[in-house]
Amino acid sequence: MNDKLTNCGHQITIMEYAGFPFPTVALKVYTSDLTSLFLWTCPRCKGYTKGFEVIYRDHSTCGEGRHAGPTRIDKWKRMGITSNDAAPRAVLLRFLFLLCIGCKCLASEVEATQTATLAVDASPQLARKIPDTLFGIFFEEINHAGAGGIWAELVSNRGFEAGGLHTPSNIDPWSIIGDDSSVFVETDRTSCFSRNIVALRMEVLCDNCPTGGVGVYNPGFWGMNIEEGKVYNLVMFVKSPETTDLTVSLTSSNGLQNLASATVTVSGESNWIKVEQKLVAKGTNRTSRLQITTNKKGVVWFDQVSLMPEDTYKGHGFRTELISMILDLKPRFLRFPGGCFVEGGWLRNAFRWRESIGPWEERPGHFGDVWHYWTDDGLGYYEFLQLAEDLGTEPIWVFNNGVSHNDEVDTVAIAPFVKVCFDSIDVLDSIEFARGSANSTWGSVRAAMGHPEPFPVKYVAIGNEDCGKKFYRGNYLKFYNAIRQAYPDIQMISNCDGSSTPLDHPADLYDFHVYNDSKTLFNMKSTFDRTSRSGPKAFVSEYAVWRGDAGRGSLLASLAEAAFLTGLEKNSDIVSMASYAPLFVNDNDQTYWMQTLFRESSGAMFHPTTISSSYSGSLAASAITWQDSENSFLRVINFGSDAVTLTISTSGLQASINALGSTATVLTSADVMDENSFSNPTKVVPVKSDLSNAAEQMQVTLAPRSFSSFDLALAQSKLVAEM
Template sequence: MEGPPRTLIHLLLLLLCIASKCLGGASGLNSTQMVTLKVDASPKLARKIPDTFLGVFFEEMGHGGAGGIWAELVSNRGFEAGGPNTPSNIDPWLIVGDDSSVYVETDRSSCFSRNIVALRMEVLCNDCPAGGVGIYNPGFWGMNIEDGKTYHLVMYVKSPKTTCLTVSLTSSDGLQNLASVTIIVAGDSKWIKVEKKLVAKGTNRTSRLQITSKKKGTVWLDQVSLMPADTYKGHGFRKGLVSMLMDLKPRFLRFPGGCFVEGGWLRNAFRWRQSIGPWEERPGHFGDCWQYWTDDGLGYYEFLLLSEDIGAAPIWVFNNGISYNDEVNTATIAPFVKDILDSLEFARGSANSTWGSVRAKMGHP
């Protein structure tokens, strides 16, 4: 490695001369006094920059994760941006039709104990419009659907009577149909998991996902997910953005943020335990520093995978019992210390350890 560049040396000399002149004037010295500075920039005195010096810092803000590098296309897929209480906040879901043809509300009937809120949709019309009525989700500022690409749909549904649903990818006004699939729901009031492939027959940068029916009746929906089939290494990340990250050649990845980890209040801080396990069972949380809900599909485990995928050392930022507005007494800090130790065991422990076994069960022994 070579010594400091000449530009830097010249700048240092200039600053030193200015400082000398100012000090000389202040002390009554002759302003024409000469100062000599000798700089040894020979290679033998150079210090190599550590390989781990350059890296990237990820913060879940401005939808950098949810709606950004994480490829999930549905925003608020569990209908619980308002938390576990009902009525919950279902934004940005909206209805297809009007109040006379379809009625929606949230209740606490989900099959997932950690995120108990589900959406109840009642089709009111006997003679429904040709395209049916229901709900739609525009994603994060519109879904970028591309011609010929495959999208993986997962949703949970139940109904007391046999009914038929149509799940479609359409333009933002619902007029252009890019892909659709029909789902028959058995009328036994039992939650079922539906998995379908949607292949786009057209491109639209501001698409939406809609779920409609033309049959009068009631249906419950929960955990509606739509992911591109071609995520990076199948790990759920957008290929294009991961490629840009790799071009930076980062030696470390610091995650999942700073303010996001602290929270405006501790009750809204990021909790790694709630961000692991099956994505359907993650409760999500409201990031009150940046004022939006995340379902934590991009969780602790996924960040570790991303670090491994791009060849970067993971730097895990944890909460030490302090938020912007409150903190725990140091006498009661022990649970936070244990939480940190458990998170390290999850990342580095053997598959036989308590938390290492959870990681192994998720697919990384």
């Protein structure tokens, strides 16, 4: 707290003054000093001040609706009050008068408690099983979700290919240690790898090099997170015409703190050699770098420089701490690798599965021109299949169907279009790679990579967001017919939305993508109520509040998304799968925590609910139980700005509700626009407490703008009808 008097000039709403929905203002009264009758604490800068300006909402507008926040000044009137007023007591009276006006508005807009009833019919006759696959995850290489994210590779541009094949090329983010008079670097086409031919040539020019040597360093993806005691495996390919000692180090971003170091000797010969070195960190630094230095004059070539922590999830290259967060969602499927990443802005930059398998050092990588960054494809088709297995999820392979954002292959040319890998034979090969025996052509490649047993691919998506493009339908049918003939059990997913209009082509499922503002998505909870119950099932493979009124990952966004998911549960007879997008951005925002409260839904029994209230337009709810569990879950979203006294009536349960063991978990915050961040990662998180009044008939209070999940312990395990 800043104890100095300030004149910050901040404009504070009377509602912010009153402490809702913003931080409380502490008033301090000093009766012994009437010249400074009171001080107050600014909730913006935390400084004590005498001078202030109060902004209050015009009393006549109180009935117009919910408080819109301090950014809407158009309907607010201002009255300045400062400590320079002639009569300090009058100042206080004016302030109290304003506060009364504000509190009157507050009572009508915020403190007013709504009432509602929620009826849950858990009778076996109306129970319906939710598909085992309802909630899963969608992974796309976007926001560095893979390169620099879940994939544990710490070196960015490890193969020096990101600058393109025309050499010399840009080597970002690599940089030199030394100056132009002591070291010179450039790329050339001398690599020993046929599919990624660019290498880095480093020439040391100094006869008496500075202490510590000269060389190159790589900061990784905005700094390498090096942790004390952990082991890091360095692999690089090197050649030098003369015997040279290289020092490989993990240091702080400025090179001054040495976290780990080792010396490797490169024998003087013309052939490339593979160097492997373990580095044990003796300190922790979140913005570290890898550096390679020498004191000897001469030339050294480098290629495919990799640094990975030794501890990855099941030894398969994925970051353990991120995988653990995914596992907490209990996903039932993994859709990969895109998204627009699959299409590419142009076909030349689309994801090609063949280029992403085999030894990592031989993969050429490619430029993801939709999301504008290079990926070395260390996280490739094989790794995605392995990830699905490690997570215990169904893999959903999304492949390019000859269509990108800006160009596409004519259907008449799709079959023989082999060289750029967009023909049906190519897709059949990709399925054989996953499902074929270890003796098959492509199954043997998988087996050589370490997985002799097949991966159980049961779903494929023919393209991504390509419906309506000139050649999509024709290309789709080519792929569909080829796959159906070779693998009749595989479920195929069309890009065309069949929720309101029947598809004009065969499909087992259809994609449904929605990105919208919070209010629209909240109201879309009933989208599938009117959808035909016959025909292909819906796969809501991408959904999010992404625009308009909810910022980036705010509480408001998560509430709308939660309401939307209750609608998917309700309509899970025709909605088979759903996944949020994008899975990874930066921090654990409220949408992540919201999804953890739906993690028990897949495979559960759904029970119909009815909300009765004049306020029902701001409420959403769902109820589930399990046949083999001892719990029932009720989820209720209060999207409105009023608190709600909710009376819950549950009938038809095959067991009574026990207060002992029942809990309530609430996701809310003082400001609906609150977001988590690296500086405050737990600003908005679910809070769990005992539900001491849990019963078939009970009353709870829903906080404004909140998501409440009631975990009701049942007296016995038999809950619903036999399935």
